Amino acid sequence: MMTLKVNGQDHQIDADPDTPLLYVLRDDLKLNAAKFGCGLGQCGACTVIVDGKAVFSCVTPLVLLEGKQVTTLEGLGSVAAPAPIQRAFMEEQAAQCGYCIAGMMMRAQALLQRNSKPTDDEVRAELAPHLCRCGTHMRILRAVHRAARLMDTAELTPERKGSAQ
């Protein structure tokens, strides 16, 4: 039994220490934003934020998460109150099938938290580990820059300014 902190809440998890975080999120906590793409750390669909850094949850076993803060897309915002990153992706219509998008948003969010005005090259380099089979890359890039601008403007009230630990 271990305590897993997800989106600010403690959960008691009864699973082996080598269980990938992705399985726990989806199967036990019913947080389905993170997707299973490859299970090998090669596609990025499962990306979540752990202590401020984007990680592949499919190759992150529970044993690594003692005392750490996990943030999933559900923790950033909701349909009613989307976080800037979510709003930007919607406004740019960046999702085609959407399978890669939660992972893309999580890594972009982690990037924007440490670098609020990334250059296009920086965004591309950061998102390089992520695959999108639909080919919406250009929209995704625009969405990340839009999110950077949204996070920067005063139109957002502080509580809607999505931030993850």
Added chain:
Amino acid sequence: MRTSGIIGGLIAALVIGGAAFAFAIVWRPALATIDPAARQSFDPEMVKRGRELAALGNCNDCHTLRGAKDFAGGLPVPTPFGTIFSTNITPDPETGIGRWSEEAFRRAMRTGVDREGHHLYPTFPYDHFTNVTDDDDRALYAFLMTREPVVAPARANELPFPLNQRVVVAGWKLLFLRPETYQPDSTKSVEWNRGAYLVEGLAHCGACHTPRNALGAERASASFAGGESDYWSAYAINAQSPAPVPWDAEALYFYLRNGWHPDHGTARGPMAQVVSNLSSVPASDVHAIATYMAGVFGPPAPERNREAVVARAKPDEGKTSQAHPEGAAIYAAACASCHESGRQPPYGGVNLALSTAVNAPDPRNLANIVLAGVRPVEGERSPIMPGFAASMNDTQVAALLNYLRSRFTSQPPWHDLEKTIEEARRTQTAFLQTSAGARSAPADPAQRDKP
């Protein structure tokens, strides 16, 4: 009176002689500038040969900075003495070598002196390039002079006094530069001799794989006994090689040509770029290098065959995981899905019992690769491994490495693991940002269709 006069005269003669001697060692004339030669003036065949030679010499590795133009220099090369920046070897007349004559180029290759007569630091491996023939220098010159000129001024080296004085290099050369040392061996085959010429010369394998002395020169008595490069350890590639399955000429050829081998795994770190370059040169040259190096490795020990080595990696019976529960759990979730997938390298992970990194005396390469992963080649199907720097702290990486060491090898545990890991975390961040990395892989197009 007379004796003192003689002594005085002797001293004066010594001082003058010494000064003349020192002057002769240090002073090199500037060679005349030329008007940059027109591209068309170079024979296309020679340019093509020069391209292959430049690939064999791995010139682009040091002279190209990640994200910048080819051969424009600016790459920081860390040395124990300070950081040296590579220079612009494009034909730009002002900031590159556009005004260098072929003679000036050859002098730089042979004796490490630039056109203006300055001594170059031996990070530029002229201790090897001195063996390059006039013909090959001419082809290299033709190739470089027909590249796109790039305006890129040299960056100042970060060296402490007195090393920032280039005269010091003249003394270094006096001690360590043996001009044109390579001599063909008539008792050996043509292929062996070709390999020796390339390995000892242009390919400068010893620059990374031979340990250096306190003054930064290769230790001739320990040829190929293992050195370092860009915070990676360059394994011993002689009889002391830590590879679990011994290398032979066939395996070397395959690895150098394709960037991976089923008994050894995938080239990464600075070696990834070497094999990427070797994929574009004539196969006969890679065969020659493999033949010569197989001789340096010596005859393979028969008891270290693949079956015996793999037998060590049979499923963990629980003893190792009991001793290292955290490492075992990390391995199961983060590593086994690729390394025990049953898929063959390079697209499946190598059986870690075969991995030189896990068997090596120095854990640095394993730490580097666990933290940084293997970056895929852009636009190519190529080996890939995620890095774990963001999801594991140093203690957790250490737990994993200890587990791998005890499960897959019969080597003693590593010491000071966490220090190595902490260092790897720092240095790999820098290395990945500056190194241009591999650009093609694997070489054999037939391999690309294999999953």
